[in-house]
Amino acid sequence: MSSTAHPTPVARPRSKGGPTPTLTHLRGATATRARELIALYPEPRSALIPLCHLAQEQEGWLSPEIMVDIAALLDLTPAEVLGTASFYDMLHTEPVGSHLVSVCTNIACLLNGAMELLEHAESTLGVNAGGTTADGAVTLEEAECLAGCDGAPCVQVNHRYVGAQTAESFDQLIADLRSGARAAEIPTHGTLNRVARTTGLQADRNQVANERSAMAETQAQRAAAAKDTAANKAGA
Amino acid sequence: MAITEAPKIITGRIGHADSHTLERYLATGGYDGLRKALAMTPEAVVHEVDTASLLGRGGAGFPAGRKWAMLRKSPVTYLVVNGDESEPATFKDHLLVERDPHQLIEGVVIAAYATQVSQVFIYLRGEFALGLERVQAALNDAYSLGAVGSDIFGSGFSVDVVVHPGAGAYICGEETALLESLEGKRGFPRIKPPFFPAAIGLYGEPTVVNNVETMSNLPWIVLNGGSAFAALGEGRSTGTRLFALAGHVNNPGVFEIEMVKTTFRDLIHAPVLGGGIPHGRELKAFVPGGVSAPWFGPDQIDLPLGQDEVAGAGSMLGSGSVVVMDDHTCAVRASWRITKFFARESCGQCTPCREGSGWLEKIMERIETGNGREEDLDLLLDACDNIAPGLTWPPQQTTICVLGPSIPSSIGSAIQMFRDEFLVHIKEGGCPYG
Numbered sequence: 001m002s003s004t005a006h007p008t009p010v011a012r013p014r015s016k017g018g019p020t021p022t023l024t025h026l027r028g029a030t031a032t033r034a035r036e037l038i039a040l041y042p043e044p045r046s047a048l049i050p051l052c053h054l055a056q057e058q059e060g061w062l063s064p065e066i067m068v069d070i071a072a073l074l075d076l077t078p079a080e081v082l083g084t085a086s087f088y089d090m091l092h093t094e095p096v097g098s099h100l101v102s103v104c105t106n107i108a109c110l111l112n113g114a115m116e117l118l119e120h121a122e123s124t125l126g127v128n129a130g131g132t133t134a135d136g137a138v139t140l141e142e143a144e145c146l147a148g149c150d151g152a153p154c155v156q157v158n159h160r161y162v163g164a165q166t167a168e169s170f171d172q173l174i175a176d177l178r179s180g181a182r183a184a185e186i187p188t189h190g191t192l193n194r195v196a197r198t199t200g201l202q203a204d205r206n207q208v209a210n211e212r213s214a215m216a217e218t219q220a221q222r223a224a225a226a227k228d229t230a231a232n233k234a235g236a
Numbered sequence: 237m238a239i240t241e242a243p244k245i246i247t248g249r250i251g252h253a254d255s256h257t258l259e260r261y262l263a264t265g266g267y268d269g270l271r272k273a274l275a276m277t278p279e280a281v282v283h284e285v286d287t288a289s290l291l292g293r294g295g296a297g298f299p300a301g302r303k304w305a306m307l308r309k310s311p312v313t314y315l316v317v318n319g320d321e322s323e324p325a326t327f328k329d330h331l332l333v334e335r336d337p338h339q340l341i342e343g344v345v346i347a348a349y350a351t352q353v354s355q356v357f358i359y360l361r362g363e364f365a366l367g368l369e370r371v372q373a374a375l376n377d378a379y380s381l382g383a384v385g386s387d388i389f390g391s392g393f394s395v396d397v398v399v400h401p402g403a404g405a406y407i408c409g410e411e412t413a414l415l416e417s418l419e420g421k422r423g424f425p426r427i428k429p430p431f432f433p434a435a436i437g438l439y440g441e442p443t444v445v446n447n448v449e450t451m452s453n454l455p456w457i458v459l460n461g462g463s464a465f466a467a468l469g470e471g472r473s474t475g476t477r478l479f480a481l482a483g484h485v486n487n488p489g490v491f492e493i494e495m496v497k498t499t500f501r502d503l504i505h506a507p508v509l510g511g512g513i514p515h516g517r518e519l520k521a522f523v524p525g526g527v528s529a530p531w532f533g534p535d536q537i538d539l540p541l542g543q544d545e546v547a548g549a550g551s552m553l554g555s556g557s558v559v560v561m562d563d564h565t566c567a568v569r570a571s572w573r574i575t576k577f578f579a580r581e582s583c584g585q586c587t588p589c590r591e592g593s594g595w596l597e598k599i600m601e602r603i604e605t606g607n608g609r610e611e612d613l614d615l616l617l618d619a620c621d622n623i624a625p626g627l628t629w630p631p632q633q634t635t636i637c638v639l640g641p642s643i644p645s646s647i648g649s650a651i652q653m654f655r656d657e658f659l660v661h662i663k664e665g666g667c668p669y670g
Contacts, residue, residue, distance in 0.1 A: 042355070049362075052403065089403070090363065090402075090403040091403050110570065111565060145326070147330040149488060149557075150488040159364075160366065161366070191369050195368075195372045197399075
């Protein structure tokens with residue numbers, strides 16, 4: 001996509017005039033994509049969460065180094081990036097395995113055996129919820145409601161729904177993940193590099209500016225009219 | 237009461253395997269509503285939505301038309317679509333974004349035209365990987381078609397739509413927390429009143445925040461007229477609504493049902509809807525509108541699915557998600573899990589919620605694991621009372637947003653309904669249901 005005209009003529013604070021930041025960890029297409037994402041927003045900081053997702057698509061998690069890159073792109077401090085990132089469940093400040101297996105145990109899943117499924121998963125994988133297997137293939141997490149309650153207990157792998165699972169189907173799922181048998185349907189972390197915006201921001205800047213001033217004019221007229229009415233009332 | 241033959245307003249296309257594609261959308265009347273809207277004045281579009289009496293489908297049920305009318309006039313305004321569906325057992329927006337993304341986009345552009353907004357953000361839950369891809373792909377197609385972007389269908393109206401991924405935080409479904417998150421910050425709800433997003437919203441500018449399902453209704457309302465929508469349902473609860481049914485039912489799923497005309501009994505037991513409770517068991521309790529809502533017992537099963545009707549009975553229709561618990565369900569375990577959810581998702585800003593949810597979770601956990609103490613039940617209720625004094629419905633507000641006070645209202649109702657069960661857990665150190 002092109003990062004050309006944005007339809008809102010909002011004054012956008014850009015980097016404070018310094019040179020383009022040098023990135024040490026965000027690479028090639030991902031770095032380009034990061035700059036495209038920033039251009040979508042009136043304020044660069046709005047791209048913070050998308051950029052964290054993008055970094056995780058490359059690295060799997062948010063390393064301190066990559067947060068420095070994100071901060072540089074957004075004119076923030078690395079602490080501000082971490083401060084936001086640490087709030088969100090999907091942003092990992094510790095390494096995760098190549099497959100993040102999320103087992104929901106919230107109410108609808110609980111009623112359908114989710115807790116038992118999670119216990120089964122913990123014992124077969126040999127890790128507690130939150131842990132990663134020694135081969136780095138699987139990180140298991142106990143998730144809150146994943147909005148897939150008609151397929152309870154609900155399981156996601158890299159945030160792709162894999163349908164309701166039994167102990168047996170879960171074991172098969174893990175075997176398939178390890179062998180790569182379901183790689184096409186369950187890609188690695190994230191979506192932002194897979195489906196990008198193909199068309200740019202097509203609104204013509206001048207046109208939008210004209211619409212804005214017309215709107216402002218109408219408002220001024222309305223205000224003036226309201227003032228007149230008020231004055232007339234006061235006069236009467 | 238019975239299940240009516242109301243038209244499928246927002247799920248009509250979902251039976252098709254390719255319901256998410258532009259081809260299917262155009263073959264089934266797609267973007268006709270937008271074309272019609274663009275030929276009307278924005279005021280006329282707002283009037284149709286007002287006439288429809290479309291109540292917001294996110295949970296609070298505020299009329300969409302009135303929300304739009306509150307938008308402060310300003311040179312820069314925003315429309316933000318709330319697709320951060322995280323209320324436990326709610327999965328209707330998931331269906332809409334994955335299976336009919338063009339309908340959402342068409343609704344969004346209609347709303348943007350009605351409110352004369354030229355920048356829209358669709359905030360989708362980060363866990364919707366496929367949904368994010370589908371909406372972005374649909375948006376690309378819609379731009380190519382000329383349904384989004386500059387000079388839409390030659391009307392002179394322009395709008396830009398950006399899909400924004402969330403990152404996993406229940407609180408971001410609260411509209412001001414969502415705006416904070418969209419600004420790249422932690423999802424901390426903002427203090428309101430006095431300033432609601434319609435006055436001071438995204439980047440301090442007036443902002444309308446509407447739910448995915450609310451937006452998805454707009455193409456039909458514009459095409460068929462607000463009065464046709466208002467003719468469905470009853471009273472303030474007009475039109476059809478999506479109900480997400482889960483838990484102990486034979487046929488869990490999302491059902492589009494005419495408001496008020498259908499009861500919880502129909503939803504749970506009708507063969508074409510929930511199909512009854514498995515293994516021939518009986519109903520013990522049900523959650524009528526997301527886990528923030530107080531529970532109902534079997535005696536309330538004949539209540540109609542209407543906003544005011546459920547509110548009148550002391551709970552809420554909320555996000556339209558109904559969780560069924562059969563008579564083998566342990567009420568302690570269920571309420572413990574709900575409490576754990578709130579404790580985990582409390583953003584931490586306000587003391588009653590942050591500390592109270594932690595207290596409640598710890599006490600609940602020790603009761604559930606057989607380590608409860610005799611005074612625990614009173615302690616639970618006391619902690620509840622400190623979060624929402626009086627345990628009234630709707631709950632008293634002690635915090636910035638409604639997350640905290642939702643905890644006592646849901647689990648407080650469970651304690652009151654199943655007090656004996658809690659006592660058995662405490663006295664015998666175990667669960668009668670095994």
